[in-house]
Each structure stands twice: as structure tokens, then as C-alpha cells.
Amino acid sequence: xxxxxxxxxxxxxxxxxxxxxxxxxxxxxxxxxxxxxxxxxxxxxxxxxxxxxxxxxxxxxxxxxxxxxxxxxxxxxxxxxxxxxxxxxxxxxxxxxxxxxxxx
Numbered sequence: 001x002x003x004x005x006x007x008x009x010x011x012x013x014x015x016x017x018x019x020x021x022x023x024x025x026x027x028x029x030x031x032x033x034x035x036x037x038x039x040x041x042x043x044x045x046x047x048x049x050x051x052x053x054x055x056x057x058x059x060x061x062x063x064x065x066x067x068x069x070x071x072x073x074x075x076x077x078x079x080x081x082x083x084x085x086x087x088x089x090x091x092x093x094x095x096x097x098x099x100x101x102x103x104x
Contacts, residue, residue, distance in 0.1 A: 003104050004028050004044075007051055007097060011084070019072075019080060023047055037072030039081070048101045054089070056082050 001023065008021055008029045020038040021029040041047040046067040050059050059081060062068035070077045089097065 001026050001028065003100050004047060007100050007104075010093070010096070011051075019077070035072065036080075037070055037074065037077040039077065040069040040071065042067045042069065044104055048104055051097065052101050 004023055005028050012029070017029065018031050018033060018036050020027060020031055020035045022038060022040045023044065024040075024042065041050070041062075046062045050062055050068065059068060063070070
């Protein structure tokens with residue numbers, strides 16, 4: 001689970017986080033205060049897919065299929081995650097992310 005935590009830490013390194021992220025029952029990332037929502041990845045496969053593709057369509061499909069869930073304010077989750085999932089990584093960041101995901 002440490003690799004999954006490292007991935008989230010790198011992605012959200014410069015942002016104030018007001019939500020939690022869980023993989024199954026394990027909390028991977030906690031908000032800096034009161035969380036507005038919690039993203040719950042039901043399995044590693046979904047976490048890897050969403051983190052690797054980094055787009056709203058992949059996350060939306062996982063949500064519809066029941067592999068990704070939201071506890072709390074779903075509208076806030078859509079807005080927040082939409083802005084993060086469509087950002088671009090530098091080449092070195094993509095290589096680092098891929099290496100972490102492949103060994104998760």
C-alpha cells in the first residue's frame with residue numbers, strides 16, 4: 001500500500017487536499033482538515049487503471065461499474081477529481097508513475 005500512497009502524494013504534492021482516498025478499507029490519503037468526500041477504490045486494478053489513464057472517462061466508467069465509490073458530496077468529488085484527472089505529467093513523472101503502478 002505504500003506505493004499507492006507514494007503515487008497520491010506525488011500527484012497532490014502542491015495542492016491542499018480536502019478529501020480522503022481509500023483502497024478497500026485502507027486509507028491512502030487523508031484530508032488536511034474536514035474531508036468533503038472520500039474516494040474509495042474497490043480494488044488495486046481500478047486504482048492502477050484510473051491513475052495510469054488519468055482521465056475523467058476512466059474514473060466515470062469505474063464509478064458506474066461499482067469499482068470506484070464516493071462517500072460524501074458527490075458533486076464536489078466530480079468537480080475536484082475532474083480538475084486533477086485531466087492534468088498533464090512531465091515525461092519523467094510518467095515514467096516514475098508507470099514504474100510504481102507496475103509493481104503495485
